[in-house]
Amino acid sequence: MNLPPLPDEAVVIGAHAVDWRSAVRETGRALTRSGATRSDYADRMIAVIEEFGAYVVIAPGLALAHARPGRDVRREGLAVVTLAEPVAFGHPHNDPVRVVVGLAVENAEEHVASVANLANVFNDAGAVDRLARARDAAEVRALLGIGVGGGAVAGGGAA
Amino acid sequence: MKIIAVCGVGIGTSAILKVNAERALERLELTADVDASDLAGIAAAAADAQVILTSSELAPAVRQAVGRSFAEVVEVTNYFDVDEISRLLERSLG
Structure with missing residues (x-):
């Protein structure tokens, strides 16, 4: 029932993205740096938005970038990119995006539990704002209630 | 249900x-x-469903895919807002 690990390499604080593609690409690079995906995964995350629209902006200020499981996914992974300047994804209500969470899963079943954990964090309406203002990877992990190696940490969560 | x-x-x-x-x-x-x-799987999945929840972005494509299905397509803005989802579901199911 745990979220995937979120090592320092999977977190980018205050990224400068000129548009949504660049924000998603930054998120893809973070997933690749952390060893979760190959670099092609970023292209597939972008393709999902090109095909289906900005529905990945699932709450005000928050995009959940993701694609189907595939050969470019080495293992389940999570990345968090906060944006120095908010970026429009083209969502009618939830733009502009300040935080991009990247998700990579190996199969459709395994991720439901970890996504439920994400839901726990973001059911708190202030969570996106706190994440957007986080100063480092440790603070992001604390807000998400996960450790460097994944899973819950004592006293973590949306504190 | x-x-x-x-x-x-x-x-x-x-x-x-x-x-x-x-x-x-x-x-x-x-x-x-x-x-x-x-x-891609929505038409089959929704055959015996009462409600289809989706984003406003995807709603037109969902409506097109399910055609004259019995199910009502309900658009959710904030996926994490349980209050909003409760309101929408209460309206559809209540």
């Missing part, structure tokens, strides 16, 4: 919608099965 949460690829966002729809149902003291689906 059956509810389908649908997103483009059937993982990630639809799973979040499913989890929060279950929380909303619990709050409303309603019982229903909530399944996640991708857009």
Whole structure:
């Protein structure tokens, strides 16, 4: 029932993205740096938005970038990119995006539990704002209630 | 009673919608099965569903895919807002 690990390499604080593609690409690079995906995964995350629209902006200020499981996914992974300047994804209500969470899963079943954990964090309406203002990877992990190696940490969560 | 949460690829966002729809149902003291689906599988998945939850972005494509289905397509703005989802479900099911 745990979220995937979120090592320092999977977190980018205050990224400068000129548009949504660049924000998603930054998120893809973070997933690749952390060893979760190959670099092609970023292209597939972008393709999902090109095909289906900005529905990945699932709450005000928050995009959940993701694609189907595939050969470019080495293992389940999570990345968090906060944006120095908010970026429009083209969502009618939830733009502009300040935080991009990247998700990579190996199969459709395994991720439901970890996504439920994400839901726990973001059911708190202030969570996106706190994440957007986080100063480092440790603070992001604390807000998400996960450790460097994944899973819950004592006293973590949306504190 | 059956509810389908649908997103483009059937993982990630639809799973979040499913989890929060279950929380909303619990709050409303309603019982229903909530399944996640991708857009490609929605017509089959929604055949015996009462409600399809999706984003406003995907709603036109969902409506087109399900055609004259019995199911009502309900648009959710904030996938994490259990209050919003509760309100929407109460309106559709109540």
